[in-house]
Amino acid sequence: MPKSEQGAVRRALSRFALPAAALAVAALLVTFPIWSTPWESSRYATGILRDMLILAILALSLDLLVGSAGMPSLGHAAYFGAGAYAAAIAGQRLGNDDLLLGLGAAILVSALLALVIGTVAVRAAGIFFLMLTLAFAQMVFAIAFQAADITGGSNGLVVFLLVLLLAWRLRSSAYGRALVGLRENERRMRALGYDTTRLKLSAFVVAGAIAGVGGALQAYSIRFVSPNDVGVARSVEAFVSVLIGGVSTLLGPVVGAVVVLFIERVMPSYIAFSETVLGLVFIVFVLAARRGIVGLVRESYARVRA
Numbered sequence: 475m476p477k478s479e480q481g482a483v484r485r486a487l488s489r490f491a492l493p494a495a496a497l498a499v500a501a502l503l504v505t506f507p508i509w510s511t512p513w514e515s516s517r518y519a520t521g522i523l524r525d526m527l528i529l530a531i532l533a534l535s536l537d538l539l540v541g542s543a544g545m546p547s548l549g550h551a552a553y554f555g556a557g558a559y560a561a562a563i564a565g566q567r568l569g570n571d572d573l574l575l576g577l578g579a580a581i582l583v584s585a586l587l588a589l590v591i592g593t594v595a596v597r598a599a600g601i602f603f604l605m606l607t608l609a610f611a612q613m614v615f616a617i618a619f620q621a622a623d624i625t626g627g628s629n630g631l632v633v634f635l636l637v638l639l640l641a642w643r644l645r646s647s648a649y650g651r652a653l654v655g656l657r658e659n660e661r662r663m664r665a666l667g668y669d670t671t672r673l674k675l676s677a678f679v680v681a682g683a684i685a686g687v688g689g690a691l692q693a694y695s696i697r698f699v700s701p702n703d704v705g706v707a708r709s710v711e712a713f714v715s716v717l718i719g720g721v722s723t724l725l726g727p728v729v730g731a732v733v734v735l736f737i738e739r740v741m742p743s744y745i746a747f748s749e750t751v752l753g754l755v756f757i758v759f760v761l762a763a764r765r766g767i768v769g770l771v772r773e774s775y776a777r778v779r780a
Contacts, residue, residue: 524695526735527634528688532708533715533727534641535684540713541722542650543677544657545596548604548709549611550685552591553584555704556614557686558693560584573694577633580690581683587614588682589675596674608706615704633691637684642724644680653677654722711738714752718759720766729767 532554539545560583561576568575595606644650652673655663660670693699702708711734719730734752741748763770 522735522739525692525739526732528692528695529711529715529735530728530731531634531637531688531691532685532712533719533731534637535681535688536712537716537721537723537727538641538644538653538677538681538684540716541726542645542653542657543674545674545677546604546713547607548706548713549591549607549609549614550681550712551706551708552611552614552704553588553682553685554689554692554708554712555699555701556587556682557581557584557689558699558703559689560686561690561693562699573690576690576694577687580686580693584686584689585679585683588679592675592678592682596671596678608709611704611706611709615701615706633687637687638724638728640684645724714756716766717764718755718766720768721764723766723768726766726768733767 532550535553536547536550539547539550557580560579564579565571565576591607591610595603595610598606652663652668655666656668656670656673663673664670689703692703712731715730715734716727717730718733719728720726733755737748737752737755741751745751759766765773
């Protein structure tokens with residue numbers, strides 16, 4: 475077969491390979507509770523997978539800020555926790571356990587909170603932006619901890635897939651490309667006529683709303699919400715997931731969330747210093763592999779093809 479035809483065949487296969495792989499993974503995820511039933515540890519495995527996907531949603535939302543718009547945030551758990559509280563309170567006060575109601579309340583409250591905080595935070599940059607997001611998150615944590623009188627699960631796997639699809643659509647859209655332009659050169663984007671402050675604020679609100687979806691899913695899954703859901707530890711967990719998996723990649727935050735939860739939840743059964751392992755892994759990727767796991771895989775694949 476001529477080389478030109480071989481190239482055309484490879485391109486056709488690669489074009490269909492990604493959608494086929496995505497459909498296969500989606501089918502495996504959606505049917506996981508069914509085909510994993512014979513396992514002795516099926517309930518535990520399902521819980522681990524659920525928590526991995528919830529953290530992946532939070533990490534995907536954070537990567538919209540970090541990877542696409544270039545706005546690293548250490549307070550992103552505020553919107554995750556706000557979504558969890560909103561879903562729980564809406565269900566309790568309205569006496570309705572419907573997931574769609576909880577998701578709607580979570581998205582609305584998280585988006586409004588992100589709008590309020592973002593209106594102030596996006597006017598700063600660099601370390602000042604980082605510290606502002608952290609300060610606001612601590613304020614939300616304090617409110618959740620002290621307002622005890624206020625703050626006293628359908629198929630989450632499907633929701634994760636919808637969030638993943640939304641993240642892919644945002645990245646491939648003109649809006650996503652504008653965010654990347656903002657990250658690369660904000661001054662040039664202003665010269666091209668973009669209102670960069672409004673663009674950053676919109677990314678802040680969208681990311682906050684998506685994080686709220688993850689919070690709502692957690693509230694429905696474990697039937698428990700606490701101030702820890704808006705704490706710094708949750709934000710750091712998401713940040714580490716993004717960096718380990720690969721910043722500005724669609725699958726990076728998902729892969730990172732799987733690695734982080736595996737180290738935190740599964741590895742302690744085998745070794746006693748799993749938190750140290752997570753710290754070491756994070757240091758290695760920050761110092762030696764800043765493109766993350768997905769970036770390393772891509773580079774290796776490119777070398778093999780070359």
